[in-house]
Amino acid sequence: MKNTNNIDPTNRLASIQKVHAPEYMLTRIYAKIDSLKEIKVKPSTAWSMIGGVAMVIIINVAILFQNNSTIQSESTIISEMGMEINNSIY
Amino acid sequence: MNFEEIYHASKDQIFNLVLQYLQNIEDTEEVTQDVFVTVHEQLDNFQNKSTISTWIYRIAINKSLDFIKAKKAKKRFGFITSIFGDRDGELKYDQPNFDHPGVLMEQKEQMELLFSHINALPDTQKTALILHKIEGKSQQEIADIMNSTPKAVESLVQRAKTNLKKKITKKRRILR
Structure with missing residues (x-):
């Protein structure tokens, strides 16, 4: 009986035939490249967007701090705005 | 180019x-x-x-x-x-x-089994085996591609063959 244990199983791999890449592949590659170009954002655009968002955040924080430092008591605001209620209806 | x-x-x-x-x-x-x-x-x-x-x-x-x-x-x-x-x-x-x-039709089943074992090999052994046995690259060419040495490539191919033989023998024992 033939001993199959000593046969190199990888010898069979030599019988694999070469195939050709499909003709339409280059067209598809160019389509992929074009679609990637559309998605890609220029670094300068990305940085200007980040800068814009950062500016908005800084302005908001600055306004919040400014408001905190000038908080006035409720009674001062009422008197300054002439909102005192001097009638007995309410 | x-x-x-x-x-x-x-x-x-x-x-x-x-x-x-x-x-x-x-x-x-x-x-x-x-x-x-x-x-x-x-x-x-x-x-x-x-x-x-x-x-x-x-x-x-x-x-x-x-x-x-x-x-x-x-x-x-x-x-x-x-x-x-x-x-x-x-x-x-x-x-x-x-x-x-x-893969030829008459060999499809055997090859599918062989590839299932190749797929289970570590990536380096699989790469060395594919480049050497199927693509017919020399050890030097494989070493250049894998950033390695021809000696290391030879060892990888040997280990891949040994592992494949073990896997196939194990599978045969299970099927008996």
Whole structure:
């Protein structure tokens, strides 16, 4: 009986035939490249967007701090705005 | 060399190489396209530290291995979702499908089994075996592609063969 244990199983791999890449592949590659170009954002655009968002955040924080430092008591605001209620209806 | 010249010079080699990793024509077309998209993107950054063909081979190998990893991860995720109950009970991953046009019909079953064992080898052994046994590359060429030495490549191929023999013998014992 033939001993199959000593046969190199990888010898069979030599019988694999070469195939050709499909003709339409280059067209598809160019389509992929074009679609990637559309998605890609220029670094300068990305940085200007980040800068814009950062500016908005800084302005908001600055306004919040400014408001905190000038908080006035409720009674001062009422008197300054002439909102005192001097009638007995309410 | 411009992109189209490179493409026409290496498309068949790269297509065949990727096919040996994936053994599926649809996946091979997708990965080969990705390889050439990367080549197109990186061509200006290519430094002549190696030959262009070695560089493209490296890209193709990395893309193929990444694709396999991604597919395995998807498969694992599909398994988890199937355990925790999917509404229609459908698995969310594709079953591996052996569709290798370079394999003769009468050898398809044997080759499918052999490739299933090759797929279970570590990445370096698998790469050395594919490049040596199927692509017919010399040890020096493989060493250049894998950033290694011919000695190390020889050892990888030997280990791959030994592991394959073990796996096949084990399978035969189970089937008896």
